[in-house]
Amino acid sequence: MSEKKQSTRDGFGVGLLEIAANNPNVVGLCADLTESTRMQAFADKYPERFFQVGVAEQNMIGVAAGLALAGKIPFAASYAAFQPANSWGVIRTSVAYSNLNVKMVSSHAGLATGPDGATHQSLEDIALMRVLPNMTVIVPADFEEARRAAHSAAKLVGPVYIQLSRYGTEPITVEKSTFQIGRSTRLLDGIDVAFISSGAILSNVLAAARKLAEIGIHARVINMSTIKPLDKTAIFEALSQTKMIITVEDQQVSGGLGSAVCEMAAGVATDKIVHRIGINDSFGESGLPEELLKKYHLDDDSIFTQTQELLAKFS
Structure with a gap:
């Protein structure tokens, strides 16, 4: 329910x-x-x-x-x-x-x-x-x-x-959940891929991760609620413990969360892929939130499909 x-x-x-x-x-x-x-x-x-x-x-x-x-x-x-x-x-x-x-x-x-x-x-x-x-x-x-x-x-x-967002989502955190500026929280754990996301779009990431689990792909989901300062430890652990990082944001990928994670990863000797899902150098348009997120490939089904394709390509 x-x-x-x-x-x-x-x-x-x-x-x-x-x-x-x-x-x-x-x-x-x-x-x-x-x-x-x-x-x-x-x-x-x-x-x-x-x-x-x-x-x-x-x-x-x-x-x-x-x-x-x-x-x-x-x-x-x-x-x-x-x-x-x-x-x-x-x-x-x-x-x-x-x-x-x-x-x-x-x-x-x-x-x-x-x-x-x-x-x-x-x-x-x-x-x-x-x-x-x-x-x-x-x-x-x-x-x-x-x-x-x-x-x-x-x-x-x-x-x-x-x-903040206008868009309502179902609860992800609870009153007893920890919140500390500069610290992320791990919502799901897995070794195949690490999703790093924040904001209301995180609900779509969680839905995609659960669909991936049904086909044997186990995703780590990190709520990076502080974009600055970033939780460096969480990023470094994701780089070392999973096959790739995928950032997901309802923002331009240039300059946003994905860029911040890539900048952090660039300072580490690693062969892991960091892929950014978000808005790619375009403006939005009018429409229902669900329609727009689907068109711009930010709905849970699109995240699910893109993740499978990326793992098949780079694993």
Whole structure:
């Protein structure tokens, strides 16, 4: 029986309320997307701690930087297509360069944004944010992990970017699951192939891994919920203990999680293959999330088929 599907943006909204109840320095900012980013409950409960800046992402980051300098812990929320895309220069100089305690939270990332189409489907935000010095980048897999990621971000002093999804998924983690910035979790174990993934797309990876198990291919599934800093140990173990690594992301493969893993693997003497599954130098389009993930070969059946082909080719 399937459990209720919830999105990572929902988990963040719950986590933010929990944090705010215990820390009066936590403040919220939004660029005219309060309900969509799940900050409405915070705004309703703490109106004196909420700042609606309107459609002005650059200004929002500037205000957040000022609040951080005043000792507050600002959570600034928008869509990933607008933050960091519209505000990257301000993030770079006012937040990352200054190493300020600003938490940037961006929803509606990836193809799973669906009918809103290419202009609102951010496929590049991970690449934009992980390149910045001092920046921590988190991509939680489900509701519960997003809730805990909000707590961890509030405790970490320094810039943090949290990518969230509009797309609801069944639970992958549970309340007692561990979450630590910079550490991955192993959801399934196997020696034939290691999947490294993060975010809502991880549910498709798990489904593909279970289908592979039915035909005798045993996959390790790693939830790399922190893109920066990466869990080096998990990557090195996957290189040494499995036949190949396959990264899966609802992002451009250039500059995203797959690139980060390849960069790490390049520093190790190994003959193992690292293959990246994701968006290959193209924009998205309008459609239902399930339709788009299938068209761009990110549904569980496509991951299942691609894995078989790769193992047959390189094993």
